[in-house]
Every structure is written in structure tokens, then in C-alpha cells.
Amino acid sequence: MRVSVFGVGYVGCVTAACLAQAGHEVVGVDVDPFKVGSIMEGRSPFFEPGLDELIGEMVHRGRLRATTDHSDAVESSEIALICVGTPTNSDGSVRLDYLRHVLAAIARELRTRDRYFVLGLRSTVLPAALTDELIPLIESNSRKSADGHFGIVYNPEFLREGVALADFLDAPWTIIGATDPRAGDTVADLYKGLKAPVIRTDIQTAALVKYFSNAFHALKVVFANEVGTLCRELGADGAAMMSVFCQDTKLNISPKYLKPGFSFGGSCLPKDLRALLSEVGKRGLELPVLGSILHSNETHLKRCIHLVTETGRRRIGLVGLSFKEGTDDLRESPAVELAERLIGKGFDVRIYEPSIEQGRLHGTNLNFLEKSIPHIWKLLVENLEELSQHAEVLVVMQPLSKKNDLRHFAQMRPGQICIDLARTLPPEDVSGEYIAMDLPRQTACVQSANNVALAGMPVSLRALSPSANPARLAGPDGVR
Numbered sequence: 001m002r003v004s005v006f007g008v009g010y011v012g013c014v015t016a017a018c019l020a021q022a023g024h025e026v027v028g029v030d031v032d033p034f035k036v037g038s039i040m041e042g043r044s045p046f047f048e049p050g051l052d053e054l055i056g057e058m059v060h061r062g063r064l065r066a067t068t069d070h071s072d073a074v075e076s077s078e079i080a081l082i083c084v085g086t087p088t089n090s091d092g093s094v095r096l097d098y099l100r101h102v103l104a105a106i107a108r109e110l111r112t113r114d115r116y117f118v119l120g121l122r123s124t125v126l127p128a129a130l131t132d133e134l135i136p137l138i139e140s141n142s143r144k145s146a147d148g149h150f151g152i153v154y155n156p157e158f159l160r161e162g163v164a165l166a167d168f169l170d171a172p173w174t175i176i177g178a179t180d181p182r183a184g185d186t187v188a189d190l191y192k193g194l195k196a197p198v199i200r201t202d203i204q205t206a207a208l209v210k211y212f213s214n215a216f217h218a219l220k221v222v223f224a225n226e227v228g229t230l231c232r233e234l235g236a237d238g239a240a241m242m243s244v245f246c247q248d249t250k251l252n253i254s255p256k257y258l259k260p261g262f263s264f265g266g267s268c269l270p271k272d273l274r275a276l277l278s279e280v281g282k283r284g285l286e287l288p289v290l291g292s293i294l295h296s297n298e299t300h301l302k303r304c305i306h307l308v309t310e311t312g313r314r315r316i317g318l319v320g321l322s323f324k325e326g327t328d329d330l331r332e333s334p335a336v337e338l339a340e341r342l343i344g345k346g347f348d349v350r351i352y353e354p355s356i357e358q359g360r361l362h363g364t365n366l367n368f369l370e371k372s373i374p375h376i377w378k379l380l381v382e383n384l385e386e387l388s389q390h391a392e393v394l395v396v397m398q399p400l401s402k403k404n405d406l407r408h409f410a411q412m413r414p415g416q417i418c419i420d421l422a423r424t425l426p427p428e429d430v431s432g433e434y435i436a437m438d439l440p441r442q443t444a445c446v447q448s449a450n451n452v453a454l455a456g457m458p459v460s461l462r463a464l465s466p467s468a469n470p471a472r473l474a475g476p477d478g479v480r
Helices: 010-021 033-040 051-061 070-075 097-112 127-142 164-169 181-190 203-233 238-245 269-282 288-309 334-344 363-372 384-390 403-410
Strands: 002-006 025-029 064-067 079-082 117-121 150-154 174-178 198-201 315-319 348-352 393-396 417-420 433-437
Touching (some): 010 033, 010 064, 010 164, 025 070, 033 051, 051 064, 051 164, 079 097, 079 181, 097 117, 097 127, 117 181, 150 181, 150 203, 174 181, 203 269, 203 288, 288 433, 315 334, 315 384, 348 384
Parallel strands (some): 002 025, 002 079, 025 064, 079 117, 117 150, 174 198, 417 433
8 A cells, every 4th residue: 555654753753664664655744854865765763773774675675765845755656644743832732733733734635636535644643633623624625525525543553762663563453433434444445454443433533532542641650650659658568569459450450440430339349448548647648640530529429410410300210229249238338328318309209229238237237228318118118110100210230231221221211311320321322312321422322223424433524523413411320
């Protein structure tokens, strides 16, 4: 495949050299004559282990060259990968002027080009900039639309300086967010020879994966440093403790709990966090990440409550009351807190919780429930059918697995709303209005098998743009 790579800094140079190694015909493009000259002489313009040798070999074989002429690059390629920098403005926002300049220049070259062309962005940029500014910029400068004349793909990179070649050749994934399947197929062909699985998704998801991956890496560094600080104060070896901690790949270092959902609760997490923070306070330490966890959890609970109250409906049916499915433990359950606050606001609440039976609860568990919701036994119903008959809004706070339970959501009345805080229901299986905290906002989101762009499925840019497909809020999958 004939590929142009715009911007031959760390990302672009590594990308160009590795794609040439994979057998593609690659031209690197840059405004800096030093970078272009270095590549043409078979040298890397900067130090990266192994890159000098790879560039020298690829230039010698005729698979890689470089130029300052963007017109030549576009003319001699069928796909352009954009790797120019997106530095930070003084207010923290993304500086887009380099990206605008390159995209406008490429777009103007497309005015007289009849063949289909693909623009693949590897520069780090937020979804709103793509959909609201950059894609309209390409369309206006090319005088063509992204509906068929050309395709746009967001293809984020995850290269670490110092090991960039290894990261490219043995990547954890190749993520392709495309405006149309043809564009996605074209970019996927670039990576055919690599072992990494190819993830096909929408353009917004692809862009955000890059940002949240980096945010999570930063969070891990800060978390480990705060842990180490507290361990030192407690007379423990922080590195030794974290070494043991990381050996748990079932819960600690795993996808477990990393799903948008309801707030956490129960007898362990809140209690143990408070104990740690009490010790932090006694020792006069400042550990803001650990200190913000409970506040963030409470803030999320308030968002969930607001999601229910903003419907304007008064008859509410709650599915689940314990802090997680499969238990009758109600201590510090966020579902109990949500029910208590709704009742306090005057809502007509009924609750379906199959694990709770009057006469079986006792001790602290019973005292907590009856103190939080004094008339709880009058509010409990025996099954989902009874709950559905009462409710204008059904709020799901626990994962549902029984087919019989799921059937009730496929038979919801017109105008009935399902708020899925546990993110347990496929939206297409809900006949009423479906809302979840982590789905795009919509103004009218009556989900059905014939009327839905499902999260996680590739959809067109037009379908996802706020103006073309305004949407209602959506909700979480329970982190327990």
C-alpha cells in the first residue's frame, strides 16, 4: 500500500519506518528540512534504539523516502497518516494549529482527486475537535464530503520513547475508529502483518481510549506513590507490598471493576478507605488521590439520583437493594441510600430485591435497613411484574441474569422508562425508553431493535454527532 506520513517526529518517524518494514511504500512529510534530510540520508532525526538501522535499511531498499512537498506526498499515496504534534495551550486545552494546517493542505489537494482517499489521524485529539472542527475543515477545504469521496479514521498510537519499535511491532492492540467501513478496512490492511488484535469502533471511542489510557497510567503512578508514602510512615516496605499486590491478576491487576456503573458500597470498601484516611490524617500526610475516592463515589451517587429525579415521574421501581448481586448484605449499600433519598423527596417507591425476606434478616444488617428505610417491608414487592405495574420508571441497580426477569423489560409499556445503573440490559432488548449513565446524551432515546445505534458497535460519524442524533443520558454497570 502507498502511504504518506505527515509529521516525522517520534510517532511519525517510527510509524513510517515500521510500515515500510511491513512492505508498504512510505513517504514521510515534514516542514523541517533537517528531519527530511536525515531520513533521505538513511538516518533517524533523533535517537531511538534501533531506528537508525531500520531507516537506513528501508531507504536503501527503496521503501521509505521523505519530502517537504505535501502535494507530492498526497499524489503518491492512497492513505495519509497524520502524526503532527498537538501540544498544550496555556489553559490546558489542545493546540490544533499544526493539525489544522496539515489537514487543510491535504484537503485542498483532494479537490481535483477522483480516487477515494483515506486520512488517518494518529495525533492525539479529543472527539469534539474531530467532529465539530477538523472534519468540517477537511470538507470545506476539499469541497467534498466524508460520505464517499474520502474516509476519516482515528488510529491512536501507544508508543513509548525508548521502546517505540517494540511497541509498534508488538502492540497490545490496533484501534481503528472510522467514519465508514471502507476507510476502516483500508487502515486495517496496513497492520495485517502484526500480531496485535484489531479493534474496530467509532471515531469518538478510538480518540477517548488514547486519553483515558494515559490518564489511567498517570493514576497508577500517583496511586503507587501515595501507597509508598503511607507504607513508609507505617514502617512497611511499599515496594514489597505492591509486589504482592500486583500478583493478584484476578481482581487487582485485571479488568474487574473497570466498567462504568453504580457507586460502590458494602461492608469493606467504605470502611477500609475511612480507616486508611484516618491514619493519613493522624500522620499529617497529604494524599489527595486516596482522599478523593469516597468523595468521588458520593458525587457519582448524586448523579445517579439526579438521573431518576430529572425524568419528572413520581412512581419509581427499584431493582436491587443490597450492595451487590447474590447477597443480602445491605450495609452501606448505595442502593439503600438512593431509595432513602428518593423517599425523602416524596417519590412513590417500590422495591424488588429477591435476596431479602422478612424474618431472615437480623442483627446489624436488619438494623441498618430499618433505620435507613423505616417502612421498608411495605415497599418490597414479590416480583418484577408487580414492580413494573407500579412504576413509571424502573431503576436497575444490580445485574440481571434470569431470562424471566429480562422478559419484563422487553414488555415495558409505552412511555415507561428504564434507567440501567448496572448496565446489565442490552438496550435493544428494552421496549421502553432506555437511559444509562455512560451512553451519549439524547433528547429522544426510545430504544428498540429498529431504532438504536448501540454503544460499542461501529456507527457513522453523522449518527454520533450531537446535531444529527441528539441523545438522552445513560448509566453505569455496577462497580462493587
